Amino acid sequence: MSERIYTAAVVVIGNEILSGRTQDTNLRDIATSLGEWGIRVMEARVIPDIEDTIVAVINEVRARHDYVLTTGGIGPTHDDITAASIAKAFGVDLVEHPTIAALIRRREAPPHVMASRLRMAMVPLGAGLIDNTTGGPPGFFIGNVHVMAGVPAVMRAMLASLRSKLIGGAVLQSRSVTAYLAESVIAAPLRQLQADHPATDIGSYPFNTEGRFGTTLVVRGTDIAQLDQLVEKITAMIVQAGGTPAA
């Protein structure tokens, strides 16, 4: 198989994530959805609301991956500088998008409030829109960079509307088996299984749930029959090591 692999980078923009004030959950949601669409998230960056940093990081990752998805910094306040920074990264003007402006103008507001809301209509010249079913202003895309809100509910609405737009390849499937055994007990036979199955990625993830230690073994690949065969071998290996496998 030489099917094309589609890759993506996620860029989380926001001081609040880097200060520890806010727990990011958008990366996981994006990674899960893109995975289901056959697109592999190869890296994520969390960066502050600093224009030079946003410009440099966007230009670095958009050259390296098929898709870039960003979250955060597209609201109406002074610290929302994502749209202006993306415009600068692409070397184009920041302009008012008539569709967004019309949507925003539908709801009346005092002049200074309207002026602030209209900041959310400013997009890089040439950008297309990303639907926002929550009723707020849409996100936008330019080139391969897709710019979404940071508020998780709004981000998820925008992400859902990307489903029909992003082309993906073969979906990386996964199967997992859990064993209440220390990783070191199964490390040697597991290494052999990985060596025997180079096309499949075997991950070993130790955990500690309610004081009980164990290991979850995750196999990933595009061929389900191969994964199922490997899971059988891993299950037998766990039994041989004295453990009780659980799905």
Add this chain to the structure above:
Amino acid sequence: MSERIYTAAVVVIGNEILSGRTQDTNLRDIATSLGEWGIRVMEARVIPDIEDTIVAVINEVRARHDYVLTTGGIGPTHDDITAASIAKAFGVDLVEHPTIAALIRRREAPPHVMASRLRMAMVPLGAGLIDNTTGGPPGFFIGNVHVMAGVPAVMRAMLASLRSKLIGGAVLQSRSVTAYLAESVIAAPLRQLQADHPATDIGSYPFNTEGRFGTTLVVRGTDIAQLDQLVEKITAMIVQAGGTPAA
């Protein structure tokens, strides 16, 4: 004030975060602790268990920041390649650390299990140790790079032991005020307040909790008296905009 500012990068190493299987929480814990110690996390990278990627990213961020903290990939299985990759990044050999090896040998095990556990004693030549009060093998540091476990409880134990080792500067303090107002309603006066107080960073974070929309305003700076004054002005501004401020 021209006090030195200390910066850090966090590198989260692990396919499971990029696949969406696992929700990372280590970044937030690290950012919160470093903030309390007077060290600012300026960027975070989430990268896969691929040696070339780890080497490149570590060499990039260690040159750019005072400290680098990594999580993940230091267990006993075939997919734990962080220590070897860090050694490669520093151009030094990967060697068995006698202190870790002695700790591991204290608990008896069959030869193949012991061989796997001893993988956790392999560190870059010249590395020092990061205590692990959970009883497992320690983490390590080399140069300004601090390498910790990915399992959150173990990571936190290692992070705690770094407290007395990492030198920080003035702590960035924060105060916050919440208003059940749309961001756009306060965006204009807020922009003016930010312009009038360039030494203080004002962040505006919209939220939607149980169907109720609002905005949390966060001020950050090293001078508490200045922050308190600014919070008073923000509170007055919220009242003027028709909102009810909450701490």
